[in-house]
Amino acid sequence: MIELKNVSKTFSTPSGSVEAVRGVSLRIQAGEIFGIIGLSGAGKSTLVQCMNLLQRPDAGSVIVGGCDLTAVSPRELREKRRGIGMIFQHFNLMASRTVLQNVMFPLRGSGMTRQQQRTRAFELLQLVGLPDKADAYPSQLSGGQKQRVAIARALAPNPRVLLCDEATSALDPQTTRSILQLLRDLGRRLGLTIVVITHEMAVVKEICGRVAVMQSGRIVEQGDVYAVFSHPREDITRELVGAAVHLRQIDELVHAGSAAVTPGPGQLLLRLTYSADNVSEALISTASRRFGVDLSIVFGSIELVQGAPVGGLVILAGGERARLEQAVRFLISKNVGVEVVLDGKSFAKAGA
Amino acid sequence: MENLLQRLAPNVMDKLPELAGSCGQTLVMLLISGLISFVFGLVFGVLLTVTRRGGILQNLPVFTVLDKAVNVFRSVPFIILLFALIPVTRAVAGTAIGTRGAILPLIFGTVPFFSRQIESALSELPDGLIRAAQSMGVGPMGIITRVYLRECIPGIVRASTITFVSLVGLTAMAGAVGGGGLGDFAIRYGYQRNQMDVTYASVIILLLLVSVIQALGGLIIKKTTR
């Protein structure tokens, strides 16, 4: 549905030029929900704005629904844009217009009569669950309601594609969920292709099937959400996977010499990373029982990505050295990543 | 009542018909030059906004010329503009004196100021609204009329009120070159013949006029701000 070929965009500013997007190629299938995740300044907004040519790429082509947008006339481009809805972080509703008038806004000049436009706008407000707010002004709505209106407005011309640039970043977690659910439902019901830009893994996890990770204007990794987040290949991806971020906090605690993470004599401080289908608790207790070692969980962070656990634990392991080694080997054989953060033996020696 | 006024303002009561005529002239100057200035100022303000770097119809030559012209005319004191424009006024209006002769300088004195005010009112519009409209396939004309002008109505009204009030001041000054109106009235009797009550009466009428304009502007702003 959307194909980017070698798209680049450089901004020149008084303080030098910024390569916001560097040679990005992407294929987004019809009907899928595709996530683009990255830290602030990675170039996500620029990239998504290239998809409807709000930003004209310096190089490369943007093909939406089989049409190369970079090659059409301005008039045709405006026509094509009606087939590509867009919603924004700050909603961008027109303050002087009522909710209904906002939703009718893109219908002007579509050949519909005023009455047909009203009817269509009402239908959409029903679809997003706000039929009773038709005559309210945007300033009278909550953030979540504003985003619903923005969604209704974006969908009014019946587009095939919906671009969402940080659509939930200004909302609280609960409202975020409800908006994401709405997007997923609408996507399914209307057969939309949805592109979701975000810096939050939670958002991608919630609705995306595939994801691309963006860093410094490049796509550094892409694939099924589960595959990308369970086996991150790039540091940036690991950083974005919330669990990994939490597990790294241990390093800070260790560095600070916190008692909670200081192994006693003979103990090991281990970091376990789960990926595929090993179930956390059973493994720990099995290892503990089978090898007669004490395994106590210091810290854990497991995220469910599409129903499967991703994340890890930090544990203190105590017992005979030989048995400990067997236990570690057992865990490794079960595809658990094991990393010795601190060794009580060497630690005790060093301390002595 | 009649007696009291007669005592307080004998010179004014002497020339009530002339005062009424002066008021009428002031109103005519205000309306005609105000209306024309409004249209030109709006056009130039919009042009300044859309042709600037990053604007929806970026055109730096047009922007630069307009920007410089506005600056030049704004930096000329009105009283000098009045005299400097005499040849132009004569060519356009056929006369450089009287109410008719005052209108052209009034427009030249008002449009640059108003254009800047409009430009600044339109610059208040969040960029996101323009991007949203563009994403919906709205063209430049649509964005000007349906987004800029529509969404910035309170700012435009505020600018118009401020400009109109300063235009009242300019019409009074136009009296200095025989432009007629209250300014002329006040200068001829109040200043030149030292009839202070005429001066005060003129001041009070101008004050009323300004108050009415401001109240009206405030009302519209309140009604259109959401």
Ligand SMILES: Nc1ncnc2c1ncn2[C@@H]1O[C@H](COP(=O)(O)OP(=O)(O)OP(=O)(O)O)[C@@H](O)[C@H]1O
């Ligand atoms: N119009 C512009 N002019 C100049 N530089 C720009 C412009 N738009 C974006 N940039 C620069 O391009 C880079 C990428 O910006 P972009 O907005 O695409 O990032 P982002 O990933 O969306 O970040 P965020 O999460 O903060 O929205 C940044 O360094 C930014 O400063």
Ligand SMILES: [Mg+2]
């Ligand atoms: Mg962004």
